[in-house]
Amino acid sequence: MADDGSYRQVLGSPPTDLTPAALSQWKEVAKDFGSFHRLIRGQGGARHHADDVLAEAKKKFHNHLRRNGPVSGKPRSYFGMICKNAAKDHFNYLKKLSEDFLLDDTSPHAEKRLQDSTLNKDLLALVEVEDRLRGSLKLLKEELSPHELTVFILREAHEYDTAAIAEYTGSTKDAVRQTLLRANKKIRGPVLKRKLYLFRLVPD
Incomplete structure (x- = not known):
């Protein structure tokens, strides 16, 4: 989990705590954040769920770049995998919340x-x-x-x-x-x- 400072950086301007190579990958993916949001939204759920999933994916991607440096392979594919996993985690969270509420x-x-x-x-x-x-x-x-x-x-x-x-x-x-x-x-x-x-x- 990213700290508060990291979270603000992810949602704001391009991060300033990345290596040049990692920052280059961040910018490459950031150009397509809108497309990723539409893809997540297309998987179903209210719009604010897609907002939450994308924000969580950004945090995880930033964390990886900050701690481990550039990803191997294509950064867009890696970020897409993060989005897919984050979407499933978010659904499971809501499902458990619904089940707990019913109990x-x-x-x-x-x-x-x-x-x-x-x-x-x-x-x-x-x-x-x-x-x-x-x-x-x-x-x-x-x-x-x-x-x-x-x-x-x-x-x-x-x-x-x-x-x-x-x-x-x-x-x-x-x-x-x-x-x-x-x-x-x-x-x-x-x-x-x-x-x-x-x-x-x-x-x-």
């Missing part, structure tokens, strides 16, 4: 804490939305399997397409589509839809 049945906002707090109205509104979301997820957990709900969150919340979910989970696009169809069918069922409406998360 958490506790509310982060105890009633007494809300009564005694000095939260402003905007933050109270955010608390209300978060509690509604947690309440809805508890309902979803009663009807959907953990796998169905995880895939549903990755698709609907994090905006990964079926191809990316299939690739990163070792599944197939057809299997992911079937999982999403089952999840959506259950969610749109009359009983669950009526319950979710109480949390104002689905239209009447």
Whole structure:
């Protein structure tokens, strides 16, 4: 992991702590950062995920150049490999985050804490939305399997397409589509839809 100074250098001007040969490789790759961002974005997921993945890839590439000097072979190919691994790591992080969130049945906002707090109205509104979301997820957990709900969150919340979910989970696009169809069918069922409406998360 790069230190804070290194991180700022990566996201800002060309690094000043590289050897001339390493800096030359950095500049060669930097010309195509936009293309790499589009490639990452094309793998699925919301735009800000591509931003995060590219930033992490830049840090790792800079770290290698700073510590080990120029890469052997083509620097663009090496950076492409870093991007691919960073994209997979980011997906796995979000997947684990989703799975851990589904296992958490506790509310982060105890009633007494809300009564005694000095939260402003905007933050109270955010608390209300978060509690509604947690309440809805508890309902979803009663009807959907953990796998169905995880895939549903990755698709609907994090905006990964079926191809990316299939690739990163070792599944197939057809299997992911079937999982999403089952999840959506259950969610749109009359009983669950009526319950979710109480949390104002689905239209009447």
